[in-house]
Amino acid sequence: METVHTESILLGSDDRAVLADIVHSHGWWQLLPFEWDVDAGVLHCTQQSDDQVVDLSLWQADELSVHMQVQSCAALSLVGLHAIQARGRWMLALDEDLQGFYHLCRSEPRLEHVPAERKGRLLRSFSLFEDVVKVICTTNTTWAQTQGMVQRLVERLGRPSPVSGSRAFPSPQAIVAAGEAVLREEVRLGYRAPYIFDLARRVSDGELDLEAWRTSPASTGELRKQLLQIKGVGPYAAASLLMLLGRYDYIGVDSWARKLVSRQFYQGQPVRESEIQAAFERYGAWRALAYWFYRYDDST
DNA sequence: GGTAGACCTGGACGC
DNA sequence: GCGTCCAGGTCTACC
Numbered sequence: 001m002e003t004v005h006t007e008s009i010l011l012g013s014d015d016r017a018v019l020a021d022i023v024h025s026h027g028w029w030q031l032l033p034f035e036w037d038v039d040a041g042v043l044h045c046t047q048q049s050d051d052q053v054v055d056l057s058l059w060q061a062d063e064l065s066v067h068m069q070v071q072s073c074a075a076l077s078l079v080g081l082h083a084i085q086a087r088g089r090w091m092l093a094l095d096e097d098l099q100g101f102y103h104l105c106r107s108e109p110r111l112e113h114v115p116a117e118r119k120g121r122l123l124r125s126f127s128l129f130e131d132v133v134k135v136i137c138t139t140n141t142t143w144a145q146t147q148g149m150v151q152r153l154v155e156r157l158g159r160p161s162p163v164s165g166s167r168a169f170p171s172p173q174a175i176v177a178a179g180e181a182v183l184r185e186e187v188r189l190g191y192r193a194p195y196i197f198d199l200a201r202r203v204s205d206g207e208l209d210l211e212a213w214r215t216s217p218a219s220t221g222e223l224r225k226q227l228l229q230i231k232g233v234g235p236y237a238a239a240s241l242l243m244l245l246g247r248y249d250y251i252g253v254d255s256w257a258r259k260l261v262s263r264q265f266y267q268g269q270p271v272r273e274s275e276i277q278a279a280f281e282r283y284g285a286w287r288a289l290a291y292w293f294y295r296y297d298d299s300t
Numbered sequence: 301g302g303t304a305g306a307c308c309t310g311g312a313c314g315c
Numbered sequence: 316g317c318g319t320c321c322a323g324g325t326c327t328a329c330c
Contacts, residue, residue, distance in 0.1 A: 140322085145323090234326080255322080255324090
């Protein structure tokens with residue numbers, strides 16, 4: 001029996017974080033390696049950090065504080081712990097300054113719940129690589145199939161935690177080592193297999209440094225161009241990823257967006273993408289968040 | 301810049 | 316059980 005090292009870290013202690021709201025901000029919590037324990041209010045996820053697989057558990061300690069427990073077999077260095085703490089804050093978008101958005105929300109009845117309930121933060125994966133792969137898995141398919149693809153990726157290629165047995169999201173290297181045929185035939189990614197294999201190869205080779213985009217000084221338009229150069233990432237996927245990067249200038253237009261915006265602003269008539277962007281034009285650099293958290297008349 | 305057809309999977313449906 | 320249709324974004328070729 002190996003020794004289990006457990007560390008507890010305070011992720012945030014201010015009025016910014018309501019963990020359950022961040023978890024439910026979009027569908028990522030339903031995709032492995034995330035597991036949301038609704039009764040305990042704990043978000044679990046197993047992740048690979050450097051060469052270690054660690055188990056993370058995040059919970060709301062009180063109204064203002066979110067804590068994270070880190071479990072591993074080998075003791076983590078102070079530097080390693082700080083890096084994981086930073087990733088925890090990134091996952092919950094705790095460093096996002098939403099005051100500008102909140103100011104706009106207070107003048108719109110359909111958005112005033114956002115500052116009142118401290119909403120506006122979107123759940124992110126541990127790595128941007130994981131987010132890009134997951135977004136590609138959401139395109140041109142149903143949510144049930146997305147869940148299946150991600151589940152098979154994690155279960156087939158993710159490294160297991162020696163503590164919990166749960167698996168981490170597979171590293172780019174693991175995906176490259178598995179090969180495109182495994183992605184297509186066993187993970188059943190379909191035509192996405194070469195896209196995700198190519199992405200993993202470029203990240204693994206150091207040709208593409210996705211993580212640098214998290215702190216990139218580049219304009220949103222420039223980042224969008226770079227995202228669109230990834231095979232499998234089109235306008236919708238790029239806009240979704242920009243939101244996860246804290247850039248809210250573009251609305252991700254999918255069939256659901258067309259339905260919602262058409263009903264709310266265009267009397268149910270078919271809408272072009274430019275009309276959807278125009279409906280939220282007044283929110284400027286916050287328009288994607290405004291679209292996302294807007295209280296529509298009928299969202300069913 | 302806009303459009304058409306192909307790409308895959310899996311669920312729904314009819315036979 | 317089998318075949319067909321459909322939904323879901325992106326890519327490529329073409330205009």
